[in-house]
Amino acid sequence: MATAIGGKKAADGAAAIDGTPRPPAAAGRERVLGEGRALFTAQGFAAVSMQQIADAAGVNKATLYHHFRDKEDLFVAIMGDEFAAAHARIETALGGGGTLREKLHRVAALVFASNQSDFGRLAADLRGHVSAARRAELLARCAPPWESIRPVVERAGAAGEIRAIDPDLAARLFFGMVVSQVWWAKLDDDWPAPDARVATAIVDVLLDGIGAGTTSAAAAGTAPD
Amino acid sequence: MATAIGGKKAADGAAAIDGTPRPPAAAGRERVLGEGRALFTAQGFAAVSMQQIADAAGVNKATLYHHFRDKEDLFVAIMGDEFAAAHARIETALGGGGTLREKLHRVAALVFASNQSDFGRLAADLRGHVSAARRAELLARCAPPWESIRPVVERAGAAGEIRAIDPDLAARLFFGMVVSQVWWAKLDDDWPAPDARVATAIVDVLLDGIGAGTTSAAAAGTAPD
DNA sequence: CTCCCGACCAACCGGTTGGTCGGGCCGACG
């Protein structure tokens, strides 16, 4: 009945039926990328079918293969955008000025806010379902999010604000604490999503751990109870 | 030809052909659990088929449904064993005596050593592909690994060894740092797997963060280079 | 000996998977 017999118009029609009154902003390829990202982050690479993505984007499945070589190619493209977007957001949060403590807190709060950032899932799939070659190419093209943190830690280290520690490791530990919290909160429905309080706790643990000794004063600034 | 026409003997035959000269230890159901665990941790719930598990265990696919209601049931059973095993190992590492610093270091090293503990993947699948009812039942039956850490932190807090912090949160932050490292190391082939040095760094960051103030001396005890 | 039972299997089910193919629409360019 409502099966769109016509050609291109079918896309808009399907979108309307789908109840997705998206602005005309994204069309075709962009829609595929957006909907695909949502589905992959929610369910994982293997659990999402090309048909689902096509339906969500209001596009025929064959169209996906016009824009992307195969499922893996689509996934890698999405991951590339995801990395870039995360990089941009973190960079913005980092560039807002303020103390190191404030900067890190903003980053943590940012990750907590972007609820869809199930970064663990994506990374696991990246390792499990993407060929080593394409994965290496992706990693070379766009750096993982903690790479954005490292230079900040590096500068703080050079300025003597924190004690000697491998900046790369520190960045990864910080990011590890942050994402693991969103992540395990999702496991148990009873556990509420991490909030600003958790963000403060994370930054406190990290900074008072690598602080040069004078940081305890700064810690007092955000003093608990 | 080699197609096993016979009945029960076919299982052992397939195993022999498979080149898996496993000791007679595990048979039938146990084999399924073991092989299933390996496959699920390596590739994720959705990417592993019942046929693969059956083949790996040297068993017919229908036999899986004799022992388990469906794929989800099998997965939950494996996760239960996994939780229990992790709990037991951590409990052992924790019970060996020594300072809190030493205990935590042992736990971190333990996780690093058991390379297969791709806990993130499992947990993500647990959330994405297991019904809320069964997931709640599992969580109620066997506690997640960080629950084993919490009482230790709690005792240390009561003994005044560390400053006031939610023990549950502290345990989760610690575990988050640990598993995130194994985890991201797997993402990039260039990055080596975390070792004892990383374990030391994690414990240092955590303890000197929540330490009562005198811990900086202890940190010097495990001084880098 | 018969009977029963848990473990196990080959064959099969409807449905879905990633991926392909030939062709129709439509704006741009000549």
Add this chain to the structure above:
DNA sequence: CGTCGGCCCGACCAACCGGTTGGTCGGGAG
């Protein structure tokens, strides 16, 4: 005007999916 190339479509494919069927097997109970 024609036609050319980027987008997109319906129809289709072999392979495979989770799950079910009817039935075989060895061994313990009576």
